[in-house]
Amino acid sequence: MFSDDQPFILPLMCASGKCIILECVYDVFWKYAILYIFLGTLQCILVPVAGAMAFDVEYARWLEEQNRQINELRAAVNSHAGDTELRIIIDGIMAHYDEIFRLKSNAAKADVFHLLSGMWKTPAERCFLWLGGFRSSELLKLLVNQLEPLTEQQLVGITNLQQSSQQAEDALSQGMEALQQSLAETLSSGSLGSSGTSGNVANYMGQMAMAMGKLGTLEGFIRQADNLRQQTLQQMHRILTTRQSARALLAIHDYFSRLRALSSLWLARPRE
Template sequence: MADASPRTDTSTDVDTDDKNQRFQAGQSTAVMAYESSDRSKGKTGDQKAVRRLAQNREAARKSRLRKKVGALAFEIEYARWLEEHNRQINELRGAVNSHASDNELRIIVDGIMVHYDDIFRLKGIAAKADVFNILSGMWKTPAERCFLWLGGFRSSELLKLLVNQLEPLTEQQLVGIDNLQQSSQLGEDALSQGMEALQQSLAETLASGSLGTSGSSGNVANYMGQMAMAMGKLGTLEGFIREADNLRQQTLQQLHRILTTRQSARALLVINEYFSRLRALSSLWLARPRE
C-alpha cells in the first residue's frame, strides 16, 4: 500500500493535467471559432454593403442615361416649338403692320396662346423625366438662365415690363393688371418660400448622423435611410415646377382677358422681343473677343 499510494497520486495529477489541457484547448478552439464567425459576419456585412452600393451605382448610371435621353428629347421638342412660335410671331407682326381686322388678329393671337399651352405641357412631361434639367434651364441660353425662376420667367416681372409698353390703358385695365401683378407676386413668394424650406430640410437630412463615414459597413443602413428620405423630398420638386408653370400660364390667360385683341397682339410681340434680345445677348456674349 505504501508503494501504491505515490503511484495513485501521480496518476490522478496526470488525468487532471490532461483535462485542463483539453479544456484550455477547447476554450482556444471556441474563441477561434467565435472570432472566425465574427470575421465571417463582418465580411458578409461588408460584402452586402459593397453589393448594395454597386447596385445603387448601376441604378444611378441607368437613371442618368434615361435623364440624358429625356433632356435631349425635350431640347429637340423645344427647338421645334420655338421655330413654330417664331413663325406665328412673324405672322402676327405682319398682320399688325398691315392693319388687319380684329377678327384676323384674334385668330392669330388665339393660336399663339394655344401654342404657349403646348410648351407648358411639354415641360410637364420633361419634368417627370428629369426635373433638374427643367429647373436649371439648360435648354435655355445663358442670358435667359440668368433670369430664370423655377424653370421659367417671373410673371410679376413680365407684367411690369408690359405695363410700360401697352399704353394707353384704361383705368379698369390698369387696376386689373395691377391686381394680376400682385397675385402673381404672392404666388411667386409662396413658391420661393417653399423652395427655401425644401432646401433647408434637404440640408438637415443630409447632414444628420456622422459625416465622412458613409462608406463603412456599420453606417450603410443609416446612410441608405438618409438617402431614401432625401429622395422622397426631392420628389416634391416636380410639384414646384408644375405650380410655377401653372402660375405663368394663368397669368398669360388672365392678361389676355384684360386686354383688347390689338393690345394682346402688342403684348405678345413685346414678350417675344424681350426674350429674343436675351437670346441675342447670349450669342454676343459667347462671340465676344477674348484675350
C-alpha cells in the same frame, strides 16, 4: 468531417478564436449595397439625359413655330388687319404657349434638374430664370408701359394681376428655400462610417431614400410655377383688347428674342 444531416458551418476563425462569419456577411452586404447604389446612379444619369435631349429638340421645334406665328402676327398688325383676323392668330399663339407648358410638364418627370438649371435656355436667359421660366410679375411690369393707353379698369386689373403673381412667386420661393433647408438637414444628419457595417449601410440607404422623396417635390414646384405663368398669360389676354393682346405678345417675344441675341453677341465677343 461533417455529416449530411448536420448544418455546415464555415470554419472561419480569427487568431483570438472569435468567429468572423458575421464580418464576412457585413462585407458581402456592403458590396451588394455599393452595386445597388452604382446601378441606381447609372440609371439616374442615363434616363434623365435621354429625356433632356428629347426636350431640347422639342423646345427648338416649339421656338421655330413660335417665330413663324409671331411673324404672321406682326405682319397682320402692320397691315392693319381686322380684329377677327388678329384674334385667330392670337388664339393660335396662346394655344402654342399651352403646348410648351405641356412639354415642360413631361420633361420635369424625366429630368426636373434640366428644367431648373435652364440648360435649355441661352446664358442671358438663364440669368433671369426663376423655377424653370420667367417671373410673371416682372413680365407684367415690363408690359404695362408698352400697352398704354390703358383704361382705369384695365390698369386696376393688370395691377391686381401683378400683385397676385408676386405673392404666388414669393410663396413658391419660400417653399423652395424650406425644401433646400430640409434636404440639407437630411443629408447632414448622419455619415457613413469607415467600417462599412450593415447598420451604417442601412442608415445610408434610409437617408438617401428620404432625400429622394424630398427631391420628388421639385416636380411639383415646377408645375405650380408653370401653372402661374400660364394663368397670368391667360388673364392678361382677358383683360386686354384684341389689339393690345397682339402688342403684348409681340413685346414678350421681342424681349426674349433680344435676350437670346444678347447671349449670341456675348459668346462671340472678342477675347484678349
